[in-house]
Amino acid sequence: MTTTIRLTAAQAVTRYLCRQMNEDGVPFISSVWAIFGHGNVAGLGEALYGVRDELPTWRGHNEQGMAHAAVAYAKQLGRRRAMAVTTSIGPGATNMLTAAAMAHVNRLPVLLLPGDVFAGRAPDPVLQQLEDFGDGTVSVNDCFRPVSRYFDRITRPEQLLTALPRAFRVMTDPAECGPVTLAFCQDVQTEAFDWPESFFEPKVWRMRRPQPDPAELEEVARLLASAERPVIVAGGGVHYSFAHQALASFAEAHGIPVVETQAGKSALAWDHPLNLGSVGVTGSSAANAVAAEADVVIGVGTRFQDFTTGSWSLFARPGRKLVSLNVTPYDAAKHGAVPLCADARDGLEALGRALGETRFTLPSAELKREWVAAVDAATAPPPDGNALPSDAQVIGAVQRNVDENAVVFCAAGGLPGELHKLWKAARPMGYHMEYGFSCMGYEIAGGLGAKMAQPEREVVVMVGDGSYMMMNSELATSVMLGRKLIVVLLDNRGFGCINRLQRATGGESFNNLLDTARHVVPSDIDFAAHAASMGAISEKVDDIAGLEAALVRARASERSHVIVIDTDPLATTEAGGHWWDVAVPEVSTREAVRSARESYENALKKQNLVD
Secondary structure (H helix, E strand, C coil), X not given: CCCEEEEEHHHHHHHHHHCEEECCCXXXXXXXXXXXXXXXXXXXXXXXXXXXXXXXXXXXXCHHHHHHHHHHHHHHCXXXXXXXXXXCCCHHHHCCHHHHHHHHHHCCCEEEEEEECCCCCCCCCCCCCCCCCCCCCCCHHHHHHHHCCEEEEECCHHHHHHHHHHHHHHHCCCCCCCEEEEEEEHHHHCCEEEEEHHHHCCEEECCCCCCCCHHHHHHHHHHHHCCCCEEEEECCHHXXXXXXXXHHHHHXXXXXXXXXXXXXXXXXXXXXXXXEEECCCCCCHHHHHHHHHCCEEEEECCCCCHHHHCCCCCCCCCCCEEEEEECCHHHHCHHXXXXXXXXXXXXXXXXXXXXXXXXXXXXXXXXXXHHHHHHHHHHCCCCCCCCCCCHHHHHHHHHHCCCCCCEEEECCCCHHHHHHHHCCCCCCCCEEECCCCCCCCHHHHHHHHHHHHCCCCCEEEEEEHHHHHHCCCHHHHHHHHXXXXXXXXXXXXXXXXXXXXXXXXXXXXXXXXXCCCCCCCCCCCCHHHHHHHCCCEEEEECCHHHHHHHHHHHHHCCCCEEEEEECCCCCCCCCCCCCCCCCCCCCCCCHHHHHHHHHHHHHHCCCCCCC
């Protein structure tokens, strides 16, 4: 006879979450972020209160910020654990859409539980309800469909018996991993049902490691054995598979240089002889030189994003072949790649066995030495101590004043490109960059999530003034939760990165820098005072020497510490880099744009879109 327990639908969700374990024996969903409203406070709010000691609930200040923190938490832990986020219906729910899209692009797990309309429809239209004139089943939560890996609307309690296992299958599947949205009708949250007790028995969700298909493995091994100058492109999948040692061993055994994407950076220590640094648009001169001459390009856990491939103009050797070792069939088959659809760690180990004693001729060590010298020059303090520093010089100051176990954290603007080129990452997951969605505002909220994931590591958030203005509220949350961040805020008075891109494509500086934008009152934001008002320790420094001294104080601080420094909006590191496809107008009255269009058309001829 089946024994049952009577619970509300919301209580069933929280009980189920508490009993879903990862292979380390801890709950896969570690905690829940919540901002309550009329669509979730009575149902999920009461249910979360009942399990508050077993499943902690965190209060944030912005729904997007909470979701960013949850996504960063999962990334920092290599997708081994995740968080849930609940909001009311309406703007609370739609505030999470940006974070959901970011998680989808980056293949990261998060459980989104937005409140929804009344399934019974008796009080319609309720506060914050969007009414579709032609479809009575639509709510704002339908916006989550394209940015969710699994979407469901819970209109009856018993639907959770299938919806929750499906949600966990997606979040723990290495190939399908991504955001899950369970839109939870607010009346259904409070409805009771007699649940089978077996539904709440503890379950372990293991990290599946798909093994390579023998035929694919044989084909890739045969192709690689005939290569002359192969190169490995290490992507984020190396981290998610915990394949760091496997990558190092494979590269060393066969003498293959490694280059790193934004997501893959720190897969191999920066000073490893075979690590030639960042690749692509923001790549090192060493990595890009080897990539351009490679006859076989071996992608490991990478999506081959345009910044990695130089918009498919970087891997330029005639007849070059592309191999993609990826757990996701969709990614493994991109651009005519020879696929090796498998877990990154086990795939590298199997391919190593298949190659046997095969070794390749390494590129000249001088390539790396020259690049490291260029990095050191770019990041050195300015010779004139009073000069407005570049982003690179600020990066150098931070690098010199944090330990090797620190996590540098960033997302959008010019900083990711400079960090990709210049940061010397010494430990796995010591470089946390969101550059799949390049989401401004991720930095501080995401830094909080990373600190919650690994509280023993110093988290240094590097953020521009533009991103800080978009999303800074979770700085207050970091103070409230006692999760200390070091925030280095670079104030270049506007969107300096896009201003440079605007000028590079023939445009005039327009609507990007605060000092030239159309404003009635000039901008005069006191970022240090603003940070202090949220409870952080804060200070503004005048130069690189002042920044280095402030970083010493920040490391000794007991709570989040913000350091503000003015920077040059025009300076950027000239060394390294590669072309990026940014379309230029075909018709313009301005000579600068026409000239940029001519250069653009010439560059398009170098793209290798079909193999």
